[in-house]
Amino acid sequence: MSRPWVLISGASSGFGEATARLLADQGWNLLLTSRREERLSSLAEACQALGAEVHVGAWDVRDRAATNEGVARLMEHAGISASSHGEPLRALVNNAGLAVGKGPFDEGLDEDWDRMLDTNVKGLLFLARACVSFMREGSRMVNTGSIAGKQVYPGGNVYCASKHAVDALSQAMRIDLVDRGIGVSQVCPGAAETEFSNVRFKGDDQAADAVYQGFDPLVAQDIAEAIEFILSRPPHVCINDLVIMPTAQASAHHLHRRPTP
Numbered sequence: 157m158s159r160p161w162v163l164i165s166g167a168s169s170g171f172g173e174a175t176a177r178l179l180a181d182q183g184w185n186l187l188l189t190s191r192r193e194e195r196l197s198s199l200a201e202a203c204q205a206l207g208a209e210v211h212v213g214a215w216d217v218r219d220r221a222a223t224n225e226g227v228a229r230l231m232e233h234a235g236i237s238a239s240s241h242g243e244p245l246r247a248l249v250n251n252a253g254l255a256v257g258k259g260p261f262d263e264g265l266d267e268d269w270d271r272m273l274d275t276n277v278k279g280l281l282f283l284a285r286a287c288v289s290f291m292r293e294g295s296r297m298v299n300t301g302s303i304a305g306k307q308v309y310p311g312g313n314v315y316c317a318s319k320h321a322v323d324a325l326s327q328a329m330r331i332d333l334v335d336r337g338i339g340v341s342q343v344c345p346g347a348a349e350t351e352f353s354n355v356r357f358k359g360d361d362q363a364a365d366a367v368y369q370g371f372d373p374l375v376a377q378d379i380a381e382a383i384e385f386i387l388s389r390p391p392h393v394c395i396n397d398l399v400i401m402p403t404a405q406a407s408a409h410h411l412h413r414r415p416t417p
């Protein structure tokens with residue numbers, strides 16, 4: 157049997173990169189996207205060494221036309237057509253996203269709000285819409301939400317709103333796609349040490365490191381394994397929603413840090 161195709165966004169780092177490596181190892185072929193092309197190319201080489209056919213495309217998911225063109229190009233490389241014949245796109249891991257800044261909303265910057273809302277909400281929608289016509293009965297979509305899409309915390313305002321939108325859209329997409337036999341899942345991680353906080357604090361690595369001090373955060377592999385679990389369920393099973401937290405984090409508001417010696 158031929159290897160199924162998955163498209164992963166946000167594949168240059170963190171959850172997306174770990175998911176690409178794991179799925180390549182588990183027998184998938186990969187379509188990888190993010191903005192940083194060099195990273196995608198070296199990841200592609202590593203995944204090809206695991207036996208996967210891999211195609212990469214670099215674009216910004218905030219750009220609707222670039223997203224439509226990029227998806228069409230990747231599908232062409234993979235030999236996936238929108239017709240009901242041949243291999244479909246078996247899965248979309250709709251994962252690209254970011255937080256920018258943390259503080260009271262009335263001190264928020266327009267540019268930061270635009271980046272979060274345009275990437276996390278509209279970018280997720282653009283990519284999902286572009287991919288759905290290449291999916292068929294049995295295909296699956298996994299959206300990366302967050303604990304920030306379930307609870308709101310101080311300074312999280314616009315990022316939390318964007319992830320609450322992902323929570324709503326994941327439910328709505330599941331309803332809209334149910335009669336086409338396409339399952340929609342959401343994965344909602346708590347604190348995970350990736351490049352997320354380096355981006356949020358705009359390159360202030362000390363501030364980013366401080367987020368994860370005194371407890372064991374999730375790592376990208378934890379989320380990759382959850383996504384692989386979702387994608388490997390039998391066709392009649394859809395994992396709708398998975399909230400995954402570090403054991404030391406009981407909620408967005410309860411984090412147990414070890415006392416400093």
Ligand code: NDP
Nearest residue numbers: 166168169170171190191192217252253302348350351352
């Ligand atoms: P990383 O910063 O490590 O990865 C983010 C990925 O998103 C990168 O590959 C980045 O690629 C891509 N990306 C960001 N903006 C764009 C854009 N405009 N166009 C295309 N790609 C983009 O963070 P994570 O792996 O942690 O984050 C992945 C997802 O998980 C995000 O949606 C995040 O909100 C969510 N999340 C993260 C948590 C955490 O604690 N780490 C917890 C809960 C959810 P590039 O820069 O090359 O474009």
Ligand code: 8X3
Nearest residue numbers: 302303304345346347
């Ligand atoms: C990332 C996790 O708690 O920083 O979505 O919002 S959190």
